[in-house]
Amino acid sequence: MSALEVFGGGVAVITGAGAGIGAGLARHAHRLGMSLVLADVDAAAVALLRDEVIAAGGSAVDVVCDVRDPEAVAELAERTYRDIGPVRLLVNNAGVEQFGYLWDTPVSNWNRVMDINVSGVFHGVRAFLPKMLAEPSQSWVWNLSSIGGVAAVPLQAPYIISKHAVLALTECLRLEVQLAGHDDHVHVQAVLPGAVKSNIFEAAGGVDADSAGTAVSAAESQREAMLDIKAAAMDPVEAAEVVFEQAAEGAFYLLTQPEYVSTAMADRAQVLTTQVPPQLRTTQRFDPDKH
Ligand SMILES: NC(=O)c1ccc[n+]([C@@H]2O[C@H](COP(=O)([O-])OP(=O)(O)OC[C@H]3O[C@@H](n4cnc5c(N)ncnc54)[C@H](O)[C@@H]3O)[C@@H](O)[C@H]2O)c1
Incomplete structure (x- = not known):
């Protein structure tokens, strides 16, 4: 079945819809004829996107919702089912990054990553799954892991840990939905x-900012390296098209760049099979003298 057949006419709830991948998924969902619930902590960003979708003849509401707050996410689910209708697609997308050595990471930054990237997904599951299970209609839950969910990357440990966790959460959740029939x-x-x-x-x-110079330069050089990658990164609406089609075909792992991401998956499988310890790539070696 095509994405249009599977998702067209349904309700999509997307967290972190104000920017990037979430906004790309929202724009493509609108093109498929879905009604959108755009949730984000950035009120202005989701209001703008709502206006854009409505101006294009679509249906959208914007909701300020912090996925760290279980009650706010529960309220998002209540309001959606009460005012808009049963959810065809929930995307637990909101997520944040963190750079620097793990031992230099401020506790508040660690908590921020875990609270948003991991607990935020859990809150989405707790709020929406019981309603989806109770509805006879077809529904889909997408959780945002990452290519980083199958990799080990220095200077981004909290983020990488969170994306491994989301992948494990999603695999377990799939089994539990199956187990529950x-x-x-x-x-x-x-x-x-x-x-x-x-x-x-x-x-x-x-x-x-007042950490030792090496701590700051290691973190900021990793940020620069990632910003360099961004220049060649995929357009979020194109990424959304790919993900929607794979989902409609029934894949479990939805990969924006199938060849590139599946190579990382194969590398991970190889590491676990051969039990070779993680190796730094030469490009990953941080030289404090250069910064
Ligand atoms: N961009 C990439 O290359 C990439 C790669 C792999 C995975 N991802 C994942 O995709 C997801 C989206 O990331 P993105 O790259 O589009 O980021 P982004 O920063 O462009 O967008 C994230 C959105 O989430 C919102 N947000 C932040 N904290 C929130 C909270 N507590 N509650 C609700 N909304 C919140 C932000 O306001 C923002 O609008 C993340 O889970 C990320 O880990 C992104």
Whole structure:
């Protein structure tokens, strides 16, 4: 089935819809004829996107919702089912990055990454899954992991840890939906993007400004390296098109750049099979003298 057949006419709830991948998914969902619930902490960003969608003849509401707050996410689910209708697609997308050595990471930045990237997804599952399970209609849950969810990357440890966690959460959730006998109508899928144009590296945390110079330069050089990658990254609407088609075809792992991301998956499998310890790539070696 095509994405249009599967998703057209349904309701899509997207967290972190104000920028990047979330906004790309929202724009493509609108093109498929979905009604949008655009949730984000950035009120202005989702209001602008709502106006854009409505001006283009679509249907959208914007909701200020912090995925760290379980009650706010529960309220998002209540309001959606009460005022708009059953959810065809929930995308637990909101996520943030963090740069620097793990030992230099401020506790508040660690908590920020875990609270948004991991607990935010859990809150989405807790708020929406019971309603989806209770509805006889078909529904889909996408959780945003990453190519980083199958990799080890220095200077981004909290983020990488969070994306491994989301992948594991999503795999377990799929099994639980199956175990509970609801996999005929509730479909759980993991999204693993490669590099997609977004604001994530600009919005990323670093280390405290008054840390030792090496701590700051290691974090900021990693941010610069990632910003360089962004120049060649995929357009978020193109990424969304790919993900929607794969989801409609019934894949579990939804890959924005299938060849590139599946190479990382194969590398991960190889590491685990051969039990070779993680190796730095030469380009990953941080030289403090150069910064
Ligand atoms: N861009 C990439 O290359 C890439 C690659 C792999 C995975 N991802 C994942 O895709 C998802 C989206 O990232 P992006 O790159 O589009 O980032 P982005 O920074 O462009 O957008 C993230 C959005 O989430 C919102 N947000 C932040 N904290 C929030 C909170 N507490 N509650 C609700 N909304 C919040 C932000 O306001 C922003 O609008 C993330 O989970 C990220 O890890 C991105």
